[in-house]
Amino acid sequence: MIAASPPVIPNFGQGSPCEVNNGTFCWDWVRQHWHDTLWPALVQHVELALLAVAIGFAIAFLLALAGLRVRVLDAPIGYWADFLYTIPSLALFQLLVPFTGITVLTVEIALVSYTLLVLYRNMIDGLRAVPAEVVESARGSGFTRTQTFLRVELPLATPTIMAGVRIATVSTISIATVAATILPQGLGYPIFIALREDVFKTEIFAAGALAVALALTADGLLHLLERALTPWTRRARHA
Amino acid sequence: MTIADQFQPGTFVDAIRFIVDNIGFLLHLAGEQLELSFAAIGIALVIALPLGLWLGHRHRGLFFAASVSNVGRALPSLVLIAFGLIIFGLGFWNNTAALVVLAVPPILTNAYFAVDGVDPDVVEAARGMGLSERQVLTQVELPLGMPLVVGGIRIATIFVIATATIASIAGGGGLGDVIVNQATYGLAGVVGAALCVSLLAFLAAFLLRLLHRAVSPRPVRGA
Amino acid sequence: MFRKHTRRAARAAYAVSLGVALLIGLIAAAASTAATAKPTATPTIVIGTKNFTEEYVLGQLYKQALEGAGFKVSYKENIGSSELIDTAITSGKINFYPEYTGVIVLDLAKETSPKTAAATYAAAKKFEETRGLTLLNATPFYDSDSFGMLTSTAKKLGVKTIGDMKKVKSFTFAGYPECDKRITCLLGLKQIYGLTQVKFVQLASISVYTLLDEGKITAGDVFSTDPQLAGTKYTVLTDTKHIFGFQNVAPVVNQKTLAAAGPKFAQVVNAVSAKLTIPAMIAMNKAVAIDKASPAAVAAGFLKANNLK
Numbered sequence: 010m011i012a013a014s015p016p017v018i019p020n021f022g023q024g025s026p027c028e029v030n031n032g033t034f035c036w037d038w039v040r041q042h043w044h045d046t047l048w049p050a051l052v053q054h055v056e057l058a059l060l061a062v063a064i065g066f067a068i069a070f071l072l073a074l075a076g077l078r079v080r081v082l083d084a085p086i087g088y089w090a091d092f093l094y095t096i097p098s099l100a101l102f103q104l105l106v107p108f109t110g111i112t113v114l115t116v117e118i119a120l121v122s123y124t125l126l127v128l129y130r131n132m133i134d135g136l137r138a139v140p141a142e143v144v145e146s147a148r149g150s151g152f153t154r155t156q157t158f159l160r161v162e163l164p165l166a167t168p169t170i171m172a173g174v175r176i177a178t179v180s181t182i183s184i185a186t187v188a189a190t191i192l193p194q195g196l197g198y199p200i201f202i203a204l205r206e207d208v209f210k211t212e213i214f215a216a217g218a219l220a221v222a223l224a225l226t227a228d229g230l231l232h233l234l235e236r237a238l239t240p241w242t243r244r245a246r247h248a
Numbered sequence: 249m250t251i252a253d254q255f256q257p258g259t260f261v262d263a264i265r266f267i268v269d270n271i272g273f274l275l276h277l278a279g280e281q282l283e284l285s286f287a288a289i290g291i292a293l294v295i296a297l298p299l300g301l302w303l304g305h306r307h308r309g310l311f312f313a314a315s316v317s318n319v320g321r322a323l324p325s326l327v328l329i330a331f332g333l334i335i336f337g338l339g340f341w342n343n344t345a346a347l348v349v350l351a352v353p354p355i356l357t358n359a360y361f362a363v364d365g366v367d368p369d370v371v372e373a374a375r376g377m378g379l380s381e382r383q384v385l386t387q388v389e390l391p392l393g394m395p396l397v398v399g400g401i402r403i404a405t406i407f408v409i410a411t412a413t414i415a416s417i418a419g420g421g422g423l424g425d426v427i428v429n430q431a432t433y434g435l436a437g438v439v440g441a442a443l444c445v446s447l448l449a450f451l452a453a454f455l456l457r458l459l460h461r462a463v464s465p466r467p468v469r470g471a
Numbered sequence: 472m473f474r475k476h477t478r479r480a481a482r483a484a485y486a487v488s489l490g491v492a493l494l495i496g497l498i499a500a501a502a503s504t505a506a507t508a509k510p511t512a513t514p515t516i517v518i519g520t521k522n523f524t525e526e527y528v529l530g531q532l533y534k535q536a537l538e539g540a541g542f543k544v545s546y547k548e549n550i551g552s553s554e555l556i557d558t559a560i561t562s563g564k565i566n567f568y569p570e571y572t573g574v575i576v577l578d579l580a581k582e583t584s585p586k587t588a589a590a591t592y593a594a595a596k597k598f599e600e601t602r603g604l605t606l607l608n609a610t611p612f613y614d615s616d617s618f619g620m621l622t623s624t625a626k627k628l629g630v631k632t633i634g635d636m637k638k639v640k641s642f643t644f645a646g647y648p649e650c651d652k653r654i655t656c657l658l659g660l661k662q663i664y665g666l667t668q669v670k671f672v673q674l675a676s677i678s679v680y681t682l683l684d685e686g687k688i689t690a691g692d693v694f695s696t697d698p699q700l701a702g703t704k705y706t707v708l709t710d711t712k713h714i715f716g717f718q719n720v721a722p723v724v725n726q727k728t729l730a731a732a733g734p735k736f737a738q739v740v741n742a743v744s745a746k747l748t749i750p751a752m753i754a755m756n757k758a759v760a761i762d763k764a765s766p767a768a769v770a771a772g773f774l775k776a777n778n779l780k
Contacts, residue, residue, distance in 0.1 A: 015748060016746035016747070016748060016751045016773075016776075016777050017776040017777050018750060018751050018754045018773070018776070019772045019773060019775075019776040021754065021755070021757075021758035021762065021764055021769055021772060022758075022762065022764070023762060024761060024762030024763050024764075028761075028762060028763045029761055029762065035763075038763050041764075042763070042765060045765045045767060045768060046765060091453075092450075095406065095446070095449045095450055095453050096446045096449065097409070097410035097411075097413045097414075097445050097446065097449055098410065098414075099410075099413045099414050099424060099427055099428070099442075099445075100413065100427060100441075100442035100443075100445045100446050101442075101446075103427055103438050103439065103442045104439060104442045104443070104446075107259045107435065107439065110564070111547075111550075176321065179321045179322050180321065182322075182324070183321070183322070183323070183324035183325065184324075185324075186324040186325075186326040186327060187324075187325070187326050187414060189326075190428060193547075193548050193549045197324075197326050198549075200326060200327065200330050201417075202549075203330075204330060204333070204417065204418070204677065205522075205523070205677070205678055206524065206678060206760055207678050207680055207681050207760075208333060208334060208677065208678075208681055209763065210334050211763075212763075213327075213330045213331070213334060214331075214334075216327075217324075217327035217330060217331060220324045220327050221322055221323060221324070221327065224321070224322035224323075224324070225318075225319070225322050228318060228321075228322060333677075337685060338677065338681075338682075338685060338687060416675060417675050418675070418677070419675065419677065425673075425675070428675070429648050429673070429675075430551065430555060431551060431552040431554055431555060431647070431648040431649040432648040432649065432651070432652070432673070
């Protein structure tokens with residue numbers, strides 16, 4: 010141990026009385042730490058959730074196409090998705106760590122798995138619910154199979170599919186908070202740290218409120234998107 | 249907070265060995281978890297079932313039922329557990345309350361739509377036969393709506409059992425105690441407990457699915 | 472059938488979302504493979520930290536000092552207890568983390584406690600060097616486990632040293648999960664002090680001070696630089712048998728990383744370590760734990776004030 014001149018200890022300032030006494034909600038803490046704690050956590054959370062829903066959508070879409078074409082595949086795919094969904098999130102994250110380590114990949118694999126059930130189910134149900142006569146009349150008008158699918162079946166299935174996307178998005182945002190048990194990212198991480206630090210109420214309320222607000226906002230935006238994509242239903246509503 | 253070794257197939261063999269070696273302990277933890285879960289579901293049933301059924305019967309409060317469902321889905325379980333700890337302090341109520349909040353929306357919403365969606369002609373016929381409102385609900389609407397009602401209870405139960413795993417960080421006990429605790433139980437223990445809690449969830453889901461099928465009329469039994 | 476623009480809109484929406492999804496998937500795959508690409512000439516210093524305030528502060532101090540000196544740093548906070556983070560460094564997932572010398576000797580190497588801080592450091596360094604790791608210079612400050620309780624409880628029980636606890640019929644002692652396997656913690660209380668009547672309570676995510684405040688435990692494993700100990704609410708019983716060992720901090724670093732990083736690396740790290748005295752650590756811990764500042768900001772302030780950044 011080298012002898013050195015004593016360090017200069019800067020004045021780190023005092024926490025406000027609210028912070029020091031763990032008051033129920035300290036606005037000054039939120040103002041001070043928005044940029045270094047809350048905002049980065051929020052951005053990470055949005056990234057994790059967005060990535061998971063996007064990839065889940067793509068995979069579920071492909072699976073739904075397979076399940077539609079090859080009916081015998083439908084039940085197994087459904088059971089597989091249900092199986093993944095039943096594993097408690099805390100357990101799934103930990104089960105994946107020996108395979109893929111403490112990485113965003115691990116978190117994403119788990120999050121995507123949880124979206125598959127709802128997205129797959131809703132895509133298949135939505136597409137299957139298209140009346141056969143509508144499809145036949147489209148084919149009869151000269152549409153090819155692909156054209157029928159893209160121009161008739163998909164738009165008709167959109168409300169059901171969008172309902173699935175809404176549910177998947179909101180639950181992904183919720184489950185992503187648990188990811189903080191293995192990865193220090195997302196809005197769950199400040200909550201964990203705060204629980205450890207004498208249950209610091211402000212941080213828990215702030216991060217928790219952000220998570221809830223994020224979920225409600227996403228739900229609302231997707232609701233608007235659904236209405237934008239299906240203007241004919243709006244006309245029916247106002248009829 | 250865990251660390252991964254290089255993946256070895258041995259990890260899962262060790263996990264099975266851990267389960268076998270500690271079966272009594274793990275069963276005890278599973279029991280704790282189920283105890284907490286059932287307490288919460290019981291309370292949620294008392295709160296949500298009568299309310300949902302009655303509102304559905306009166307065809308009132310659609311907005312309320314739908315909102316409860318939307319908001320309920322948006323409440324992350326970890327956040328509820330943390331809020332519970334702040335409000336109630338460490339003890340029995342913090343996790344129970346959080347789980348009740350989680351369980352109420354599916355039960356309430358499904359009960360509402362189950363009764364609300366019964367064929368109005370059937371309800372009219374029952375009234376015509378002289379049944380009281382109460383009797384219409386219990387003898388006509390509820391039996392017809394049973395599949396949806398049980399469906400809601402099924403969803404709530406799965407949620408609650410899964411979230412009870414997380415409740416261990418706020419003193420809730422259960423298998424989560426091992427899962428978050430690699431320092432004591434090693435990777436084998438964590439994986440073992442994770443397998444156990446998954447098994448617990450599957451069993452519950454399986455039994456509830458049986459129950460669901462049992463109350464569903466034959467032609468309606470789908471997934 | 473349907474108006475042309477709605478068909479087109481729906482089709483476009485699906486195409487776009489599918490395309491976006493695939494694109495994101497590809498980018499994610501590319502990013503993760505890029506992350507595991509071959510290292511460049513100066514190695515990336517992958518810093519890990521354990522899971523409590525002081526480690527977050529230490530981690531930030533070393534991270535920012537190294538970044539300021541031009542090194543590439545990857546930061547993995549909150550990995551876990553010593554046993555876990557030790558696995559991380561021996562398996563190559565990280566190559567640098569701040570550790571306590573006594574913990575290395577007593578808990579990782581499982582040797583008996585040397586008699587002085589310098590001897591503890593030497594023994595720790597010797598142990599790590601058999602595993603492809605080594606220690607950089609130790610800090611002046613030490614932070615050892617301590618036997619803490621509410622001052623009111625200590626007065627009521629009439630205890631001043633840990634040995635005095637023998638007269639208490641039964642009591643609960645809370646500690647981190649690894650405590651009940653460590654001679655520097657519960658095992659030492661039981662075996663060296665003979666406190667066989669102790670009942671161990673495992674800490675989950677709740678701090679020991681919260682449990683003490685709520686009266687859920689009699690005593691708990693606290694740390695000597697905890698800012699909560701600065702006041703009079705809590706008291707620490709004297710460790711007459713020195714079971715908690717000597718616990719200065721020294722960065723554990725992978726030997727290959729040290730060699731590849733050049734002499735400047737060790738210089739920067741040692742310069743930071745030299746300034747970490749007990750008053751400095753208590754001040755920084757207090758700023759984070761009591762005044763709710765962020766570890767990054769506190770570390771930045773300290774480094775700047777001491778021209779280490």
